[in-house]
Amino acid sequence: MATAPYLLAALSDISKNVSTWVAEVATLTTPDRIHWCEGSDADIAALRGELVARGELRELNQQTNPGCYLYRSDPTDVARVEHLTFVCTAAQDDAGANNNWMAPVEARARMRGLFQGCMRGRTLYVVPYCMGPLDSPYARCGVEITDSAYVVLNMAIMTRMGRAALERIAGDETFVRGLHSTGDLDPARRYIMHYPEELAIESFGSGYGGNALLGKKCHALRIASWQARTEGWLAEHMMIVGLESPAGETHYVAAAFPSACGKTNLAMLIPPDSMPGWKVYTIGDDIAWLHPGEDGRLWAINPESGYFGVAPGTSRKTNRNACEMIRRDTLYTNVAVTANNEPWWQGCDENAPATDWLGRLYDPANGPAAHPNSRFTVSAQHNPAYTAAVEDPRGVPISALIFGGRRRELAPLVYEARSWRHGVLVAASVASETTAAAEGAVGVVRRDPMAMKPFCGYDFGDYFQHWLRIGARLRRAPRIFHVNWFRQDAAGKFLWPGYGENLRVLAWILDRCAGRGGAHEGSIGLLPRPQDLQLAGLNLSDAVLRDLTEVPAAALRAELVGVRSYLDSLGPRVPSALYEELEAALQRL
Ligand code: OXD
Ligand code: MN
16 A cells, blocks of 8 residues: 555545546536545644534533534434435345335436535535555445535544545545535435445435445445455444453454444443453444454454444443543534533433523423434544554454344343354344334334344345355354343333343353353253353342243244244345244244
8 A cells, every 4th residue: 555655645636536536526516615635633623613613513511521512413314214225236136125226327317416516605525534444454445525514524533534545545446436415405305325336325415424424334334235245244233342351361242233222332331340350342333344364263343433323321321431432522413402511412410401402492392302313423542442453454353243132022131043054044033123213113123134124235135145155154153142131021121231231141152152151952042041141249030030031932933933924025035044944943942
């Protein structure tokens, strides 16, 4: 990778392919100005200053929250819009029943109409970025063109953004082309289009993170999952965490949960007092790129460099590290503000809201003070559990893969899959109650295979097949587990304390990986017996423990039948191996 020749170059001279594309986009969108993002602190500070001066960004209390700002989005633009998100492959079958599809020619034509002249009076920002450590062979680059300075500020935190990324692009000239305009924010003219075959993204009409920060869901999951299948790796909706036992052994695990189901909290877990000597290191909180290594293990990098986390529910009790992490240098979106100009959200330990997320005087009659999907954007380096391993170009070796969802009933606290193939079925069967991270009703159970339902850039059948193929290549494959922190009793009370106490479950998982943890064969998979879990001090009754670790056969049968009809709904490419696993599971009942 070359660096020196570019040191003095204007950004627009570094890559011919990028500058040619920028010129084409400028002809179409007719901005007043073009700003190439250097990515330096001075560049970012100047941009922030402009937004504050225009009243689009609000400075929060700089004594208590230095470097913190608040952005209020358009009230109709607060979550990902899955029904307006399309995967535009030449053949519809390649996008699969799991995606909305539009023919590339049609999508391009529709978007061309929307982009025509859309940046008149605005600045076109060129945002070169790298997903993953700049010196990693697993990192991939992109360029986002946007007319939103708020998007630039977020991308500067969430990715390795600026000159260095552009230099890497100039070195190999492949990059994902992402074109974004907030347009007029009209929900009727809002589209998020993906062209995996062209490594391109077009997003119009939204400024919300998951729709507009194109490095995140659009590139690092939808386009990357496609690239990953072509190149033999996996792009997954997973957090990655390092766990060091009191004996000094460190293992890394990756876990996939649907949006707003606690990946960030688990990635930043604080060991409970009852487990002294454990240490936790966060590698990532949302996305993992997983590569089979030459040693037969699976290696993971986090393509992102920051967190775009859900604010409500974040407190010293639920996530002390996050509270410390977001005290400074944090960009808040749609939170409420206290009388002292400090950020506030539901579940905050301190103070009370004075203005709500829309900037109105807070009145409980208007609903929650902070939007349920309000967010913080912050650099991963501010996390007290940050580790330099994040920057290791080889990534970290993964001992266990964990899947889970938010299930009031049925799914036990934890179980282990019998094999990789069974694990792929378990992962493909993930279901969860919906949350505020996407538009639509909250609390409805929906299937969300690998927590990738909104993010897999191609047909789920092909995707499951790819998972099976990757497993076959791994001589030392991670074990696969399923967890559920959200079991409730009939009165709606959570059965498991969750948060830091989840380390007890992770400790059993690591014991299993080390070949020393006990388990018994249940019909769903391998389950811990009470003596296999560290439960001291939790005061769980035998009845609760039974509910947490047993699955009634009738309920499991109904679930498996539901999984079979879900797989049927995904079309003919679902691998027969998964149906065989399913039949075997039914036989075991
Ligand atoms: C996210 C999401 O923002 O999954 O991470 O919606
Ligand atoms: Mn996510």
